[in-house]
Amino acid sequence: MRLLFLGFGTVGQGLAELLIEKEQKLRDENDLEVKVVGIGDMLKGSLYNPNGVDLKGALEKAKAGEKISDLPDAFEGDALELIKATEADMMIEMTYTDIKTAEPATSHIRAALEKGMHITTSNKGPLALNFHELKKLADEKKVKFLYEGTVISGTPLLNLARETLAGSDFKEIKGILNGTTNYILSKMEEGLGYDEALKKAQELGYAEAVPDADVLGWDALAKVTILANTVFGADCKPDDFSCKGITEITAEAIKEAKSRGKRFKLIGKVWRDGDAVKGSVAPEEIDMTHPLAGIMGATNAVTISTDTLGDVTIVGPGAGRVETGYSALIDIINAGGKR
Amino acid sequence: MRLLFLGFGTVGQGLAELLIEKEQKLRDENDLEVKVVGIGDMLKGSLYNPNGVDLKGALEKAKAGEKISDLPDAFEGDALELIKATEADMMIEMTYTDIKTAEPATSHIRAALEKGMHITTSNKGPLALNFHELKKLADEKKVKFLYEGTVISGTPLLNLARETLAGSDFKEIKGILNGTTNYILSKMEEGLGYDEALKKAQELGYAEAVPDADVLGWDALAKVTILANTVFGADCKPDDFSCKGITEITAEAIKEAKSRGKRFKLIGKVWRDGDAVKGSVAPEEIDMTHPLAGIMGATNAVTISTDTLGDVTIVGPGAGRVETGYSALIDIINAGGKR
Numbered sequence: 001m002r003l004l005f006l007g008f009g010t011v012g013q014g015l016a017e018l019l020i021e022k023e024q025k026l027r028d029e030n031d032l033e034v035k036v037v038g039i040g041d042m043l044k045g046s047l048y049n050p051n052g053v054d055l056k057g058a059l060e061k062a063k064a065g066e067k068i069s070d071l072p073d074a075f076e077g078d079a080l081e082l083i084k085a086t087e088a089d090m091m092i093e094m095t096y097t098d099i100k101t102a103e104p105a106t107s108h109i110r111a112a113l114e115k116g117m118h119i120t121t122s123n124k125g126p127l128a129l130n131f132h133e134l135k136k137l138a139d140e141k142k143v144k145f146l147y148e149g150t151v152i153s154g155t156p157l158l159n160l161a162r163e164t165l166a167g168s169d170f171k172e173i174k175g176i177l178n179g180t181t182n183y184i185l186s187k188m189e190e191g192l193g194y195d196e197a198l199k200k201a202q203e204l205g206y207a208e209a210v211p212d213a214d215v216l217g218w219d220a221l222a223k224v225t226i227l228a229n230t231v232f233g234a235d236c237k238p239d240d241f242s243c244k245g246i247t248e249i250t251a252e253a254i255k256e257a258k259s260r261g262k263r264f265k266l267i268g269k270v271w272r273d274g275d276a277v278k279g280s281v282a283p284e285e286i287d288m289t290h291p292l293a294g295i296m297g298a299t300n301a302v303t304i305s306t307d308t309l310g311d312v313t314i315v316g317p318g319a320g321r322v323e324t325g326y327s328a329l330i331d332i333i334n335a336g337g338k339r
Numbered sequence: 340m341r342l343l344f345l346g347f348g349t350v351g352q353g354l355a356e357l358l359i360e361k362e363q364k365l366r367d368e369n370d371l372e373v374k375v376v377g378i379g380d381m382l383k384g385s386l387y388n389p390n391g392v393d394l395k396g397a398l399e400k401a402k403a404g405e406k407i408s409d410l411p412d413a414f415e416g417d418a419l420e421l422i423k424a425t426e427a428d429m430m431i432e433m434t435y436t437d438i439k440t441a442e443p444a445t446s447h448i449r450a451a452l453e454k455g456m457h458i459t460t461s462n463k464g465p466l467a468l469n470f471h472e473l474k475k476l477a478d479e480k481k482v483k484f485l486y487e488g489t490v491i492s493g494t495p496l497l498n499l500a501r502e503t504l505a506g507s508d509f510k511e512i513k514g515i516l517n518g519t520t521n522y523i524l525s526k527m528e529e530g531l532g533y534d535e536a537l538k539k540a541q542e543l544g545y546a547e548a549v550p551d552a553d554v555l556g557w558d559a560l561a562k563v564t565i566l567a568n569t570v571f572g573a574d575c576k577p578d579d580f581s582c583k584g585i586t587e588i589t590a591e592a593i594k595e596a597k598s599r600g601k602r603f604k605l606i607g608k609v610w611r612d613g614d615a616v617k618g619s620v621a622p623e624e625i626d627m628t629h630p631l632a633g634i635m636g637a638t639n640a641v642t643i644s645t646d647t648l649g650d651v652t653i654v655g656p657g658a659g660r661v662e663t664g665y666s667a668l669i670d671i672i673n674a675g676g677k678r
Binding site for chain 1 (some may be wrong): 369649
């Protein structure tokens with residue numbers, strides 16, 4: 001399986017590490033021979049060689065903050081030109097998410113699908129805004145359009161819903177979809193004020209300097225939209241759903257809820273209401289006996305309410321270099337390997 | 340896909356209900372046409388018709404406590420004769436678990452594999468005692484040997500480990516593998532004594548009149564052995580592992596642990612120790628911040644420690660008629676459907 005990387009930031013590098021480390025395992029257990037033939041990165045430059053590029057070398061260069069285009073097989077041209085020039089079986093789309101325009105990722109994916117490549121992406125934009133167009137194109141081209149990393153990182157929620165729970169009908173999916181806000185709420189329960197807890201999250205790299213996307217619920221909203229479009233088959237945009245973040249929750253309210261056996265969590269959810277699919281993001285008081293209540297810190301967790309098993313909950317990391325890189329590995333094995 | 344049911348008790352009936360209810364969904368979404376051609380049950384009698392038996396009729400008879408062999412297509416002969424006579428693509432082995440001998444289930448599975456049928460079973464005996472022999476035979480015959488229902492019912496732990504987490508290495512799998520004991524411990528934390536809590540579990544049908552298999556840890560031990568053999572590739576028997584139940588835990592000990600931020604859980608676990616695979620069942624004090632600590636009542640939960648994602652936990656039902664029936668449906672789709 002020949003791979004083209006688009007985006008060689010932390011997540012792309014995490015995947016590259018896994019591919020190097022697990023080369024033998026993939027061959028032995030999954031009957032999968034992987035070769036990276038192209039890497040494109042806006043800042044680090046691009047490589048292309050139909051017989052395989054120097055992945056280890058590229059990883060070293062990227063980690064040292066140097067351009068990968070200093071290596072042999074440098075490719076001159078932008079991402080779309082690279083896709084056009086590349087003969088590959090699968091494209092790994094890991095460029096930066098722009099949730100307003102879903103570009104340039106959507107154009108990358110469209111171009112690669114047109115060429116008959118399978119896709120894996122961790123980019124929320126194309127999934128939240130252009131899922132059905134891209135899925136249709138993938139179906140026409142008889143290739144797989146996979147996106148495990150777009151919701152709670154490599155924790156395999158989407159695979160679980162699509163494959164492992166096949167045959168089930170889902171009534172609702174709800175969960176803690178954003179680790180940053182869950183970390184802040186956990187710290188506030190320990191006695192910190194909102195500003196202190198946010199500062200601590202920023203120091204640890206969980207929160208950005210401008211934390212709006214997390215604390216106002218927009219990141220969770222994108223994931224809710226993705227779940228609505230992919231798992232529930234809806235055709236929704238983020239604006240279709242109500243969204244409220246955690247900025248109005250006080251330490252007092254957390255304490256008071258606790259005295260009643262409840263805990264505040266920022267909950268993203270999608271559910272069926274007759275033929276309609278509804279979604280929302282908002283803080284909710286979760287009963288202490290619910291599996292979601294015990295999820296503290298930056299961990300994510302999602303409960304799927306099914307007709308076959310009742311509630312099934314999956315708990316795991318919601319971010320991380322190798323963790324999100326692994327989401328692409330799941331998809332690569334799914335597209336080309338034996339399990 | 341032509342199915343042969345062996346065992347038509349509560350779990351077999353749960354699966355039959357699902358197959359009837361989801362006939363259209365399986366056809367539309369999984370490209371799977373299912374037909375039950377045979378049913379064998381020691382008490383209820385047997386049916387066989389290569390063009391399909393009357394599944395709805397059999398379900399009604401079984402629910403009314405009547406013999407299914409009153410219906411057309413009655414088959415005269417025991418289970419092995421039925422397997423021999425039947426042309427089917429997959430056998431559903433749901434007879435009673437005998438964890439000491441693994442019979443007659445092992446003989447049923449062996450005979451069906453010899454005839455080239457895929458297998459799904461919820462029977463712990465053959466998995467705990469004869470896994471490698473049966474897996475080898477299945478590989479030789481190029482058919483699937485699946486057993487999702489043997490560990491925590493239909494909650495898809497084994498599928499998650501084998502397929503969804505493909506490419507990962509596992510360091511440890513540990514969890515609450517027995518709902519009855521978890522229910523008893525939960526009730527004891529609410530203030531009931533052990534005897535009272537056990538009585539309540541018996542009233543609700545969670546515990547048997549002779550509760551040893553649950554409270555002494557044997558049921559969890561069988562599941563630990565299955566995880567060791569299937570996920571970790573070991574060749575172990577239940578006797579290879581230490582096993583301690585919950586009968587020595589007092590209400591006072593539970594209270595005292597709680598004051599230290601801990602909660603007693605009966606934990607089954609399997610882990611790698613160098614090249615060896617170790618396992619055990621014993622009560623453990625789990626930190627309240629761990630996802631397993633929050634699992635109360637009859638629910639099951641398992642944490643898989645991976646090299647790719649760190650800890651991933653799955654929480655869901657550990658028993659139930661339709662829930663365990665669904666474990667076979669997962670396997671049927673896996674063997675013959677599209678996902």
